[in-house]
Amino acid sequence: MANSSEVVERALEQGEGIFRLFPNWVPRSFCIPGKRIKLHPDDYYAFGAHRGGIDERWFASTTKADNGPETLPDEGLSYIYFKDGRKEEKVLLKEAIDIMGNDILGTDVMKKFGGWLMFSKFFDNMEPLPHHLHHDDETAAHVGAMGKPESYFFPAQLNNHGGWFPYTFFGLNPGTTKDEVRKCLEDWNKGDNGILYLSRAYKLKPGTGWDVPPGILHAPGSLLTYEPQRCSDVFAMFQSLVWDVPTPWELLVKNVPEEYKNDLDFIISLINWDLNVDPDFYHNRFAEPKPVKPVEEMRTEGYEEFWISYKSSDFSAKELRVFPGSTVTIKDKEAYGLITIEGHGQFGSLSIDAPSLIRFGEMTSDELFVTQKAAREGITITNPSENTMLVMLKHFGPEL
Numbered sequence: 037m038a039n040s041s042e043v044v045e046r047a048l049e050q051g052e053g054i055f056r057l058f059p060n061w062v063p064r065s066f067c068i069p070g071k072r073i074k075l076h077p078d079d080y081y082a083f084g085a086h087r088g089g090i091d092e093r094w095f096a097s098t099t100k101a102d103n104g105p106e107t108l109p110d111e112g113l114s115y116i117y118f119k120d121g122r123k124e125e126k127v128l129l130k131e132a133i134d135i136m137g138n139d140i141l142g143t144d145v146m147k148k149f150g151g152w153l154m155f156s157k158f159f160d161n162m163e164p165l166p167h168h169l170h171h172d173d174e175t176a177a178h179v180g181a182m183g184k185p186e187s188y189f190f191p192a193q194l195n196n197h198g199g200w201f202p203y204t205f206f207g208l209n210p211g212t213t214k215d216e217v218r219k220c221l222e223d224w225n226k227g228d229n230g231i232l233y234l235s236r237a238y239k240l241k242p243g244t245g246w247d248v249p250p251g252i253l254h255a256p257g258s259l260l261t262y263e264p265q266r267c268s269d270v271f272a273m274f275q276s277l278v279w280d281v282p283t284p285w286e287l288l289v290k291n292v293p294e295e296y297k298n299d300l301d302f303i304i305s306l307i308n309w310d311l312n313v314d315p316d317f318y319h320n321r322f323a324e325p326k327p328v329k330p331v332e333e334m335r336t337e338g339y340e341e342f343w344i345s346y347k348s349s350d351f352s353a354k355e356l357r358v359f360p361g362s363t364v365t366i367k368d369k370e371a372y373g374l375i376t377i378e379g380h381g382q383f384g385s386l387s388i389d390a391p392s393l394i395r396f397g398e399m400t401s402d403e404l405f406v407t408q409k410a411a412r413e414g415i416t417i418t419n420p421s422e423n424t425m426l427v428m429l430k431h432f433g434p435e436l
């Protein structure tokens with residue numbers, strides 16, 4: 037068994053600055069899998085039925101899942117996968133960045149940020165999630181954590197059905213008072229605490245997305261969602277009953293200091309009031325894809341690229357579509373992770389394809405990580421298909 041730095045060096049060399057990542061599945065005991073995540077139908081309970089079904093796949097993750105006492109030591113963490121002849125090696129992306137961050141993310145990025153501060157995931161639920169928020173830096177600091185912004189994009193390729201409720205409640209109705217929210221917290225043990233009466237739902241549209249800064253209440257709907265986010269796992273659930281399943285008070289105050297766990301004023305102070313009651317919520321938070329340069333110019337070169345997450349300063353994401361029969365060279369400023377969602381082709385020195393069925397524990401060719409150097413030099417991508425588009429989603433950390 038080679039040591040980690042040797043493996044990473046050889047993987048870097050073999051892939052010319054591009055790594056493969058091993059599929060990274062995460063179960064959730066409180067969710068119902070939407071079964072659009074390409075896992076074999078027999079494999080949804082591969083962690084054991086008591087852990088819940090698999091409804092998430094995490095990408096380019098150096099963040100461990102916070103999934104209760106039975107969380108595995110490496111749950112949620114992405115592995116670099118390297119194959120040399122018949123020998124297979126795996127190294128945690130986190131470990132690789134710890135030992136060779138300068139070569140992977142770049143010296144300027146390591147100096148400013150000290151590591152890789154985002155990850156992305158697919159979440160794939162049949163039912164909507166409880167109305168909840170993620171703390172900002174200030175309120176997360178009380179429990180020694182960082183705030184958590186996130187954003188959503190709904191790939192059409194993975195949304196052949198919308199699940200049971202493809203609508204997301206966001207924020208609070210303009211004019212909502214803190215007393216009304218306080219009443220919901222007081223009513224926690226009476227069944228439905230009615231928090232959704234204070235909010236409004238938006239119909240989710242495949243091929244578009246939303247920006248969700250910290251402190252905004254949201255009850256994610258049931259589309260399969262690509263979710264770039266900052267690497268933090270703080271949350272507070274404000275809805276006491278979801279699809280007739282009670283939410284324990286503990287999930288409201290999980291990331292609240294001990295002395296404030298029953299302090300309703302403190303709990304309400306987690307809410308970013310202005311952002312929640314913003315009368316222009318839709319215009320400020322909805323994210324229509326934006327071309328990275330004039331569309332006609334890109335089309336004549338054989339591709340289209342869009343910003344799909346662009347309202348946060350902590351991460352961003354793009355969708356790249358290479359047309360059938362085209363070869364293009366694409367440059368980016370920084371290192372990024374990538375997931376292929378349609379078609380097949382050549383990405384630099386590595387082949388990629390979007391599988392239609394994945395067995396739990398098996399390797400795929402759909403996920404990569406591109407070093408800063410390779411991204412800046414440009415990657416030559418070929419789509420050899422006569423008819424099918426080659427489509428990738430690319431996730432980036434904060435800008436320098």
Ligand SMILES: [Zn+2]
Nearest residue numbers: 169170186254
């Ligand atoms: Zn959330």
